[in-house]
Every structure is written in structure tokens, then in C-alpha cells.
Amino acid sequence: MNIEQSKIPQATAKRLPLYYRFLKNLHSSGKQRVSSAELSDAVKVDSATIRRDFSYFGALGKKGYGYNVNYLISFFRKTLDQDETTKVCLIGVGNLGTAFLHYNFTKNNNTVISLAFDVDNEKVGTDIGGIPVFHLDDLEENLPDDVTVAILTVPAPAAQSITDRLITKGIKGILNFTPARLTVPDDIRIHHIDLAVELQSLVYFLKHYPNEDKS
Numbered sequence: 001m002n003i004e005q006s007k008i009p010q011a012t013a014k015r016l017p018l019y020y021r022f023l024k025n026l027h028s029s030g031k032q033r034v035s036s037a038e039l040s041d042a043v044k045v046d047s048a049t050i051r052r053d054f055s056y057f058g059a060l061g062k063k064g065y066g067y068n069v070n071y072l073i074s075f076f077r078k079t080l081d082q083d084e085t086t087k088v089c090l091i092g093v094g095n096l097g098t099a100f101l102h103y104n105f106t107k108n109n110n111t112v113i114s115l116a117f118d119v120d121n122e123k124v125g126t127d128i129g130g131i132p133v134f135h136l137d138d139l140e141e142n143l144p145d146d147v148t149v150a151i152l153t154v155p156a157p158a159a160q161s162i163t164d165r166l167i168t169k170g171i172k173g174i175l176n177f178t179p180a181r182l183t184v185p186d187d188i189r190i191h192h193i194d195l196a197v198e199l200q201s202l203v204y205f206l207k208h209y210p211n212e213d214k215s
């Protein structure tokens with residue numbers, strides 16, 4: 001994370017990829033400027049929040065003109081470190097993992113899954129979605145030093161020991177799709193994604209805050 005970004009509130013930082021993706025679409029359709037109302041409509045974030053978010057990075061829209069799309073895109077690209085490709089590995093090529101390998105992340109940003117690991121000999125040695133699958137036993141040997149992020153889509157009981165090995169190999173961030181709560185040193189970042197929890201929270205908000213500001 002660069003200095004500019006560390007001043008941005010986390011809630012704002014989380015919305016940046018959303019804005020960036022939409023602005024890139026606008027740009028490829030030839031649009032030069034966009035109002036916060038248009039953005040709001042597209043990304044489903046209210047326009048006051050958008051204006052506040054954008055004010056953190058000095059993008060002040062002009063009344064009756066809106067925001068300059070090119071300026072915003074180049075800002076986001078720098079802030080999100082999009083100029084550099086981040087290489088990611090995926091562990092566990094099952095239902096979820098296979099879907100991710102087939103999904104082309106690079107369409108939206110510069111993150112690319114460059115290799116995968118599994119223990120199933122039917123999968124080891126094959127290419128899935130164009131990505132080579134190695135045996136987990138050969139993790140230390142095959143994981144390149146420039147891969148710093150891992151996606152975990154293994155059964156929960158295997159998650160902690162794999163995490164320990166990944167960290168020893170230099171992985172700094174883990175996107176954890178397993179229900180396991182992982183113990184890691186302070187300098188390692190874990191993002192836990194749990195569909196059941198997300199669904200529960202969506203239903204809760206629908207029930208208790210049906211008309212609230214959704215930012």
C-alpha cells in the first residue's frame with residue numbers, strides 16, 4: 001500500500017476496485033466525463049458517499065461537468081497498483097477453485113492466478129483454465145518467489161497447515177474461502193470470504209434496515 005492510500009479510510013479503499021471497473025467500461029465506450037449521480041446509479045453507492053470518497057484523492061468534480069474519466073482512471077490505476085501484475089496461487093482445485101481458475105480475473109484488473117496446487121493425482125499435472133496444477137507436496141519447490149498472494153479453496157481441516165507453509169514461502173496475503181479461522185503473524189493479511197455469513201448479513205439488513213443508506 002502506498003502513502004496516499006494509507007490515508008484513505010478502509011471503507012473507501014474497498015470501493016475503489018468497483019469504481020475503477022465501472023470507469024474503465026465508461027472509458028472504453030468513449031465517455032470523457034461522468035457525474036456522481038451517474039456513477040451512483042451504476043455502482044449502487046449513494047452520490048454523497050461517492051463525492052466524499054473522491055474528495056480523499058483530490059478529485060473534485062465540477063458543478064455541471066462531473067468528473068474527468070481519464071484523470072480518475074489514471075489515479076485509480078496508480079492507487080490500486082494496477083501498473084504491476086500481482087501473481088496469485090490457488091490451493092485446492094475443487095468446485096470453487098476450478099471456477100476461479102476458469103474465471104479470467106485479468107479482464108478487470110491486473111491480478112492473475114499463475115499456478116495452482118492440489119493433492120488429487122487426477123488433477124496434478126493438468127492445466128485447468130490454462131493454469132498448471134502442481135502437487136501440494138511440491139509447493140516449496142514450485143511456488144515462485146514473486147507470488148505473494150494465495151487463494152485457499154481446500155477443505156477446512158487442511159487450511160492451517162497449508163497457510164503455515166505458504167507464509168514460510170513468503171506469501172503475504174491470503175484470500176480464505178474455507179470456514180477455518182487462520183492463525184497468522186501480524187504482518188500477514190487474511191481476507192475471509194464466507195458466503196453463508198454474507199447471505200445472512202444481507203437478509204438481516206433487508207429485514208432491519210429496508211430503507212437505509214447502503215454505503
Ligand SMILES: NC(=O)c1ccc[n+]([C@@H]2O[C@H](COP(=O)([O-])OP(=O)(O)OC[C@H]3O[C@@H](n4cnc5c(N)ncnc54)[C@H](O)[C@@H]3O)[C@@H](O)[C@H]2O)c1
Pocket residue numbers: 091092093094095096097117118119120136152153154155156158162176177178179193194195196
Ligand atoms: N467461502 C464460500 O463462500 C464457500 C462456498 C463453498 C465452499 N467453501 C469452502 O471452500 C472450500 C472448497 O470447497 P469446494 O466445494 O471447492 O470443495 P471440493 O471438495 O470440491 O474441493 C476441495 C479441493 O481441495 C483438494 N484438497 C484436499 N485436501 C487438500 C490439501 N491438503 N491440499 C491441497 N488440496 C487439497 C481436493 O483434492 C479438492 O480438489 C471448502 O473449505 C468449503 O467449505 C466456501
